[in-house]
Structure formats: structure tokens, C-alpha cells
Amino acid sequence: MQVQNKMIWTGLCAFAALSGSAQEKKPISQPLVSHIYTADPSAHVFNGRIYIYPSHDTATGTPENDNGDHFNMMDYRILSMNKVGGKVTDHGVALSVKDIPWAGRQLWAPDVAFANGTYYLYFPLKDKQDVFRIGVATSKKPEGPFKAEAEPIKGSYSIDPSVFKDPKSSDHYMYFGGIWGGQLQRWNNNQYDPNGALRQPNEPAVLPRVVKLSKDMKSFAEPVRELQVLDQNGKPFTEGDNTRRFFEGPWIHYYNGKYYFSYSTGDTHNLVYATSDNPYGPFTYQGVILTPVQGWTTHHSIVEKDGKWWLFYHDVQLSGKTHLRNVKVTELKYNADGSIQTINPYQ
Incomplete structure (x- = not known):
């Protein structure tokens, strides 16, 4: 816990400095x-329209702590638009905690996939034992409403599910995980240890998860x-390498024959990416997609629409508070070699 608190203090100091510069x-x-x-926007193009599946932040009054209890989301609201820059439609509540049979608390960042003529909404939620699991709900319409299954997905855990359809095989893969409040550090070999601790700086970093x-x-x-x-150099990151190691918010997209795995570094507030020739990896770190935004968390998605690639992300421009965020979008550009041009969210 001493290491975590030190890391939090480093992150908060960085955020304090960033907030001042970002506001200018x-x-x-x-x-x-x-x-x-x-x-936490997960964007997809369905039927020629962009649908955005975000977390819904509300001012619940829950005290802030290291585990993110103040991110006490109660439901999902789905947004859509015909094109970037077009009118945004709020489709209302698509799924609420009260309608999920196994619910405990905290509906965190979701994602959606389409298959079998059905839209599947994947969501992390703490069960009645306060352990994060991943649930699934279905709808015949991309905007919902969605009906949740009676139980979470068997064998699921942690947070931030992201579902990817491999264009080569049409198989669907789920990428997930988040340390600290996301509880990923409590899982080893898919077994739960309620006392599972964060890694020491010199220890191997906790890895994200993938499953077909x-x-x-x-x-x-x-x-x-x-x-x-x-x-x-083909070496795994240590926990101390927190400008590059995985923290939360996995996303994967396919571009020019390569799989791009992107994620948040958490306490150092970058969105970064790695590439591979295989959806199972290994992925090789390439660089930074988005430098820190105003606010503590950073979480994103990447989607192609109208011949361009778009990065959906969030900051706290409207509220100035870490738990009351707002979704944004900006164009994402590639260099000739396939590398992604780093984006600075402020001019």
C-alpha cells in the first residue's frame, strides 16, 4: 500500500501541474x-452511424478514495451521430444497475459488439461480494434498451471489456483488465486472491487479459x-515502468495488416499503443497516442468512419472534477510506416 500511495501522490502532483497548464x-x-x-467512450459504426457507449458519470456524493469508489455509475446512456461533427443524439438509459439480477454496484466502462443479428453490451460491475465481474446484455437495436443475463460471464473478472472482431477469422476476442480499483492484481492464473497486492516497482507488471x-x-x-x-527489445515491463506498462482501458483495432493494442498508463496519464501480427500477441510497444488530458483518468476508443480514423477520449473540461468527465473526439493520423502520430489534447 505504501508503493500505491507513493504512486498516487506522484500522479496527483502531475495532475495538479497539468490542470494549471491545461486550463491555460x-x-x-x-x-x-x-x-x-x-x-470511457467505446465507439463503433453500426449501419453507417457512429454509436458511442460511454460510462455515465453522476455526482453521487460518494467519497473519493484510491479504489475509485467515487466513480459510482448507476446506468448507461448511449450516444450516436451520423458523422463526426454532426448532431449527437442521446438515446436515454439503455441499462440500469437495478435491472441487473446479480448487481452489487459500480457500472464502469462498457463495450458493444454485433453478431448473430444481436447487439451485445459487455459491462463490468461489482457483484454482491464486491468483486468485479463482466456481464452481458442484449438488444436488437444498437441503442438498446438492453436486457442483462441473469449471471455474469463465467470465468470473467476485473474491468474494461473491449470486444474485437478479427477481420481475418471473424472470431471475437475480449480484452479486459485494470489494476488498482479494477482489481486485476487480485487475479493470478485466473484464481482470485482477495489479498492480492499491487506489484513492487522491480516486479513484472500485471498484464492485461485476452479471451476468445x-x-x-x-x-x-x-x-x-x-x-x-x-x-x-522483447522484454516485459516492470511495474516501475509506469509510463509504458498497462494500467487499464484496453482497446484493439486493425490497420494495414497489423493489430494495434492501445491502453491507458493510469497514474502517468498517457494513452499508448503496441502492435502485433496476432490478436493474442505478443505486442511490441510503439509509443504515445495521446498525452495527458485534464483529469486523472484517461480512456479511449479508435474507429474508422468516412475514410478517416478517429480517437474518442474524455477530459474534465466541463466540471474540472476527476469523476465528472465529458467525451470528446479528434482525428487520429498515421505515418507512412504505420506509426500513430502523437496527439496533444491542448493547443
């Missing part, structure tokens, strides 16, 4: 909506695997 500069994009607080989904999209087709993220 102009954001490169504006919030998509301002009537509600939204975060069954054809029914409601279960895992295999045991969950660790996803290797390596440096340019």
Missing part, C-alpha cells in the same frame, strides 16, 4: 454533449490468457 491552453476538441457527464468468445457471444470459448506487452 485551448482544447483541440469540445465535449460531444454537455447535458450529462460521460466518459464463444459463438453465442455470452461465454468464453477458452481459459483467459495473459496478453504480453513487450518493449522494443
